[in-house]
Amino acid sequence: EPEVTQTPSHQVTQMGQEVILRCVPISNHLYFYWYRQILGQKVEFLVSFYNNEISEKSEIFDDQFSVERPDGSNFTLKIRSTKLEDSAMYFCATGTGSGEQYFGPGTRLTVT
């Protein structure tokens, strides 16, 4: 069964450093999303992406965040200058446009 994959599974970085989280969507999916889950809290929407542009973004997704699909297969989330409060699980999700979203296993980001 096709699934969303994410790398790395765990990323440790120092405050102020840039990180790039990678996702490989399910092959026929055209809609891509990033969500995050701070430990003990609910899953929160960050951004949606379709046709090579951002469809919608939340208040969390400020200028420190960016997304792109650099090579037609990967979908990436970049955080330019990480803060302690960026520590969370980051989930990529993808969908066909029917409304259903399928999540990857997540990347645990730890900012020290």
Add this chain to the structure above:
Amino acid sequence: QKEVEQDPGPLSVPEGAIVSLNCTYSNSAFQYFMWYRQYSRKGPELLMYTYSSGNKEDGRFTAQVDKSSKYISLFIRDSQPSDSATYLCAMSAYHSGYSTLTFGKGTMLLVSP
């Protein structure tokens, strides 16, 4: 008032029990409702996707939506220890790729053998 409310649990039941998990919501714009299962430190796994009031059944799982009460439920029959996980409800206003999901905080379920 939070948009989606869900009792965090934990809910502890013996193997074979019928489990009832619930969410309430405040935003009338929500039309589409999902249940996800999340094992510890893993990604949410889509279990059920429903629209409109009524029931939808898939194996041991039944999703129920009552839009008039803004209340959704997930029932698990013949619960198994492998069902032990956190169950997240999620909802959206649109049936399209542009829909963004709003999640509840999740209910932790523990099924003992």
